[in-house]
Amino acid sequence: MSGWFKVQFGLFAIFVYQVVLNVLPGSAARALWLRMVGNAVGANVGLHSWLRLTWPTRMEIGENSTINFGVFLDSRGGIRVGANTMIGHKCSVYSATHDLDSGEFETVKKPVLIGSNVVIFPHSLVMPGTVIADGAVILPGSVVSGQVGANQIFGGVPAKYIRDRNPVQMYKLDYTFWFPNS
Template identity: 40%
Template sequence: MKNAILLQGKFLLVQILNTVYSLLPFFTLKKILLQCVGIKIGHKSCIHRGVKFFHIGNLSLGNNSVINFGCYLDNRRNITIGNNVSISHNTKIYTLGHAIDSPDFCTQGKPVIIKDNACIFANVLIMPGVVIGDGAVILPGSVVTKSVGEMEVVGGNPAKFLRKRNTTLEYSIDYSYWYAL
């Protein structure tokens, strides 16, 4: 009984975080709230409105990175996102699921790592344990079940290697616009 109450309290706390975060109008206030709950956000990085967190803490976002509207961040296990990373709207990053062949349907999970200069387009699903390499590009609607190498462009369901990306990258992401999509 005690565990059920503690678990319900944790779910309530996450719901409060998601609600309050969506109501805060300024990125500075949003960043302070997230830092108070153990989420690390680097310089000139932002997480837009409508993002759903699954847990308190367990998320680190590097410098000059953006997570856009409507993303799901299953931070029940760690999510580490590097510098200058762009994650487009409605992307879902999962770190935990169930062992479907387990007699008690127990949970199993692994952290997700997204390295520097990666670009993840809209409506992508990233599964537990995936590492996305430096400069990798994930095309829209892809389901990423395996790690992606440095500078690789992948797409599809499941995501497959398509080609290598141009290695000369000179941009820096700064996308902290209010109400951006």
């Protein structure tokens, strides 16, 4: 089997995986599917429809967290999401990029770590190697790279510190719908 064919077969397998993942009814079925292929997915995780993945493994999602409609997760370098965290509609989280100075344009993998009680509002972009500490908020449409401290609010392109969030109360999310579509 040629290298080109192996790559194409692998991409087709990921495509089929995503189709199956997204037609499963409800968050519990999607969470079970992700667990079956080796991810650590906590209890009561809300995985809304049209979740897109570049790689079906290397993810850890804490209990009561929600990954909303149309989120794109590039977990090639690993993604860890804490408990009670919400990733808004159509966000993208990348854990791999390319070395722009490499003659071979090599892939560089850097894990993304997102803490507990974090809110990432819709249409935000989280870049490889980013660490978002517990209680942080990322405002809509932001491009986040680097470190976001605990209970800090970041926003903009590129995302910059806005202010501190009031001390976060421990809350429990529950957005595990059977047919979430918005």
